[in-house]
Amino acid sequence: MKLDSMYQDVILDHYKHPHGRGLRQGDAEAHHVNPTCGDEITVRVRLSGETIEDVSYEGQGCSISQASASVLNELLVGKDLTEAQRIQETFLELMQSKGRVEPDDAMEEVLEDAVAFAGVSKYPARVKCALLSWMAWKDATAKALSEGKTA
């Protein structure tokens, strides 16, 4: 069934047992909403130089948006910013592929659990859900960096 390609077990696992959920101390945060469905997320980042010490988050929304935040936390914490940006860009490329990108080994190595979202990219209305926390993370990181420079 097509539905199973969207709701991969990996996604449902992250939804039911989210990683790193809850807001903790950080350098900057961003709050993003999906106005069409009411999904909301606040993402907070803590940096130590170029290293991502923590990405904490709190939000409400569908399984896709919440699982995506959990995967983001698992993937990005501990990475340096250049690597994290590469992961974010790869995920964005996958999500904007309209189901036309079949993740290969190289992509799977970069995205790990996040490749499970490949099926979601076939559903235009749900792509925003999957990207919500990633966009908020990007925003929060940009804020943290610009505040760090002026401080």
Place this chain on the structure above:
Amino acid sequence: MTILPGLLDTEAIRKDFPLLDRTVHDGKKIVYLDSAATSQKPRQVLDALSAYYEQHNANVHRGVYTIAEEATALYEGARDKVAAFVNAPSRDEVIFTKNASESLNLVANMLGWADEPYRVDHDTEIVITEMEHHSNIVPWQLLSQRTGAKLKWFGLTDDGRLDLSNIDEIITEKTKVVSFVLVSNIMGTVNPVEAIVRRAQEVGALVVVDASQAAPHMPLDVQALQADFVAFTGHKMCAPTGIGVLWGRQELLEDLPPFLGGGEMIETVSMHSSTYAPAPHKFEAGTPPIAQAVGLGAAVDYLTSIGMENIARHEHAITEYAVRRLQEVPDLRLIGPTTAEDRGATISFTLGDIHPHDVGQVLDEQGIAVRVGHHCARPVCLRYGIPATTRASFYLYSTPGEVDALVEGLEHVRNFFG
């Protein structure tokens, strides 16, 4: 098959709606439960649209040639049909807009630019309710921000009704305008017009009624409502998108200033100033949505031939059945009235902790089209402490079998996420 008293002959009616025949997801017959967002269109309306474009297309109120006269007669004929449909005292009280949002924005802007006694300014108050569609919130917020007028609203009771217990404090001598929805687009609640109108008239406030979810589903009589303005949209009542209606009392339309300026709305124009055409043309600047108005006229004919009383009775029967069946689903919480009394055929609910987005996705896989989200009525979701709802809405072509399909579909959703 479930037979309920008051049902229309849906087997015959559904033959008029080509889309209801299509399938999705490998041959699943579509179960369309999103008529509150937009209705499907009967063949009669689609035929009127193509006949207009194939036989009569010309701009209106301009040409002296045959098809221009025909186009004008069709466009103005649609106005006559709409006037009769809402029992307007005069056809000149029917203004065509592009949708209900434009109709409501038009009123807000008329009042913002008006002279006394209509003028909304920093000493005055605007009253709305917490169950409004965003289209009846944001135009008033804009007017309030631009004029300094205070925006007030009626809250909601736990069972999805307007809380009118403090009506005398909400509507006061300072109130210039009271704007409220006749039937809620998220909860289906039918609001008590008379109590609100009586209080508004006591203090001399204008009354605006958003009838977007009423006009398609029940007899609408603007004289019986005793409102000053009534707004609704065509696409929810079998007409095409791009055509809406604002009905307004004639003396108000004469007194109030135009909002959009342009062709069609003028009498004479010089480089220094202009004079305006009488209503309704004063409020219809530019080439109007001609084909869409003709389509609305055909939709009115179609609905009238079935009978609005009959449609209301059908939907009431469906609502009674749906409310009862849905409450049999474990973990389902209705948002709004839990009986069919004073409620329309729009039913919102939550299903345990399963997010409406996920509910809608799994239902779609079974061919069932529902709306999920906050339905452009986010304050209602905030009021009831929920992020969103799943909404099923019914119309003259809906059947008890489709209610059963929804209930079965929800079982499947529970199993999927269980």
